[in-house]
Amino acid sequence: MSPFLGRLAALAAALSTVPAILAAPAAAAADPCVKIAGKTFVPPADALACMTSFPFNETLRQNVLDVVSRVFDFYTFEDYYLKSPAPFQDSTTNIRAQLARINQTHYATDFDFNKDLYDFTTQLNDGHTRWFPDCSTSFQNILPAPIVTLEENGQQSVFVAPDSVAFITQLGTEFTSFFDGIKFDWQRLAGARVLEIEGVDPYAYAVRIAETQSGNYLDLGVRVNSAFSSYRISGTTFSQRLGDISGPQFPTQDTLTLKLIPVNSTRAETVKVPFLTNYLGVPFTNGADFWALNCAAKPDTNGVDNKDSAVLANLSKRRTTRKLARASIVDVSAKTAIGLPSEFQPTLPAVNGSEGVIKSFILPDKKTGVMFVGSFEPDDFDQFQTDVQATITQFQEAGVSQLLVDLTNNGGGFVCLGQFLHAFLTGTKSLGSFQNPGFQSTNRANPLAQKILASDIALGLDSNVAFYAGDNWAFLNNTQRSSSDNYMSPPSSRVINGQTFVESQRFLDVCPFSVDLPEDPPFDPSKIAIVGNGNCASTCAMFSTLMNERHNTKIALFGGKPGLATQFKGMAGNQVLEWFDIDSEIKTANLKDDPLAPPDLLVSGDFRHNWRIAYSFLDETLPIEYRSELPHFRFAYTADTYNNPQNLWTFA
Numbered sequence: 001m002s003p004f005l006g007r008l009a010a011l012a013a014a015l016s017t018v019p020a021i022l023a024a025p026a027a028a029a030a031d032p033c034v035k036i037a038g039k040t041f042v043p044p045a046d047a048l049a050c051m052t053s054f055p056f057n058e059t060l061r062q063n064v065l066d067v068v069s070r071v072f073d074f075y076t077f078e079d080y081y082l083k084s085p086a087p088f089q090d091s092t093t094n095i096r097a098q099l100a101r102i103n104q105t106h107y108a109t110d111f112d113f114n115k116d117l118y119d120f121t122t123q124l125n126d127g128h129t130r131w132f133p134d135c136s137t138s139f140q141n142i143l144p145a146p147i148v149t150l151e152e153n154g155q156q157s158v159f160v161a162p163d164s165v166a167f168i169t170q171l172g173t174e175f176t177s178f179f180d181g182i183k184f185d186w187q188r189l190a191g192a193r194v195l196e197i198e199g200v201d202p203y204a205y206a207v208r209i210a211e212t213q214s215g216n217y218l219d220l221g222v223r224v225n226s227a228f229s230s231y232r233i234s235g236t237t238f239s240q241r242l243g244d245i246s247g248p249q250f251p252t253q254d255t256l257t258l259k260l261i262p263v264n265s266t267r268a269e270t271v272k273v274p275f276l277t278n279y280l281g282v283p284f285t286n287g288a289d290f291w292a293l294n295c296a297a298k299p300d301t302n303g304v305d306n307k308d309s310a311v312l313a314n315l316s317k318r319r320t321t322r323k324l325a326r327a328s329i330v331d332v333s334a335k336t337a338i339g340l341p342s343e344f345q346p347t348l349p350a351v352n353g354s355e356g357v358i359k360s361f362i363l364p365d366k367k368t369g370v371m372f373v374g375s376f377e378p379d380d381f382d383q384f385q386t387d388v389q390a391t392i393t394q395f396q397e398a399g400v401s402q403l404l405v406d407l408t409n410n411g412g413g414f415v416c417l418g419q420f421l422h423a424f425l426t427g428t429k430s431l432g433s434f435q436n437p438g439f440q441s442t443n444r445a446n447p448l449a450q451k452i453l454a455s456d457i458a459l460g461l462d463s464n465v466a467f468y469a470g471d472n473w474a475f476l477n478n479t480q481r482s483s484s485d486n487y488m489s490p491p492s493s494r495v496i497n498g499q500t501f502v503e504s505q506r507f508l509d510v511c512p513f514s515v516d517l518p519e520d521p522p523f524d525p526s527k528i529a530i531v532g533n534g535n536c537a538s539t540c541a542m543f544s545t546l547m548n549e550r551h552n553t554k555i556a557l558f559g560g561k562p563g564l565a566t567q568f569k570g571m572a573g574n575q576v577l578e579w580f581d582i583d584s585e586i587k588t589a590n591l592k593d594d595p596l597a598p599p600d601l602l603v604s605g606d607f608r609h610n611w612r613i614a615y616s617f618l619d620e621t622l623p624i625e626y627r628s629e630l631p632h633f634r635f636a637y638t639a640d641t642y643n644n645p646q647n648l649w650t651f652a
Ligand SMILES: *[C@@H]1O[C@H](CO)[C@@H](O)[C@H](O)[C@H]1NC(C)=O
Pocket: 057, 058, 059, 060, 602
């Protein structure tokens, strides 16, 4: 190096430290967030430049890791991860070693730290146990080419969705005009046969996405299905899920390289398809704004003391007198929802009770009723029950004799609604001497959990304000426990992968049903069948497992990678607590100052965790999460069924 160049390098090195010294109020021109302010769709590199403009902050790392590691103390499946049982062995990881690694790693930016923690928790493949930093998850990448796996002439292959023009135009002209502007013709890719993605076999690429980005489901086959696009109900409307190949969380990829043969062509070509990034957060004008609105802790980030009169006043507005257990995943792709174009929606008239998350129809054969149960998370807990009742009543009046339940992309919801649907469809007589429609359950009896329960009892708290209170549960003879019942005394322990796991005594859920369950099943239970794509999480997985374990209901799975065994259920923890929930339990029990308690989060985010186990009805030593249960039938999607529920039901 010449002396001159050497001096220049030294000068550059000196200059490069200047921004760090000047820190926060960067000049607007140098603030990459200004460039994208007020825009819904921006190129990925611009979104990333804004997100990576916030330097790594050691105080925030220590705060987040403190919260995360102390919440992991409550995580029911921690010890299984040291050696995840087959066929779920690909999730094996040492959680504490990962936390120690993240504690020691050098990160340049706040985004790098949060993405590492996000990726590690996502790759646990437990949708109940994940870190969601709002600062880094406010954008989502979208490819104008949803990728699907379809069977054509008896052969399964990967395609750009044949109807991608109909889906992508739903995103509006703000999305499509970007591609017009750069003269990229995405429309002509519709229906193209995909030979390679990023230089590898497209199914191998789907597996790569399933292993690194999809998360949520313990089973690899189920995750491969979430890599592809499929229909669903989002909220209360029909929708098309983009799939994780085409709708990844982070704007870290500018393009996706596809080797494909367009429709009506015989020649393979390689196309770099640009991603465009969707901003989903609160509008901002510059980096400081972006931080304040998305990244800094908000009033509802941390938990509350449910004994406070203002909180109690809110709680008393609930229709039920207790806190309701929830088990559901967070599907990143729910954020950018693409409506299912009307031409693919069912043409049959909807049956009564179809206004909410369930859509029901009678097929033209007049004997098959279909209930598409989009989720167990309605706005109204009671309405779900009256909807089921209204639908079944109409089915019976119409002489329907067999039932098809579609659970495609059902992300779960209220634990009790899964139990309700199961019991309503099969009748209370079929529950026999075991009158509770749920699974045996426990939570982890770590030292702080034992203190919380003891404190709740001493304070006289009940299920109105605390999930730990004993009256949330029943004894195994199905009599409700009392709120003064210490179900962790004595705790129970067993060895998992060489670790001593300490859990509560076994209990059952207590469900406040507002609709009476029939004694006799409305249909012969052998005439009930389930269809889905394995993306059936939490309460959905508990429902399908109950139907399988107790009634041997026929279950058919659609899609996935040809030849890869795929479970019919995704993840089956019994109850999730958000960070807000577990922090509220701690505060309500007056234990926020306990040395074992996590601090308040300084950033806006959620570290949720699986708080309860559901034990298999067939093997009461094994959580259903780790019980392999395969579908009875396996079918490929076709160009007629991947986006058209009615066609799929008719086929089924
Ligand atoms: C790091 O974050 C803390 C907490 O928000 C804040 O007080 C501190 O100023 C930040 N440090 C730097 C160097 O920005």
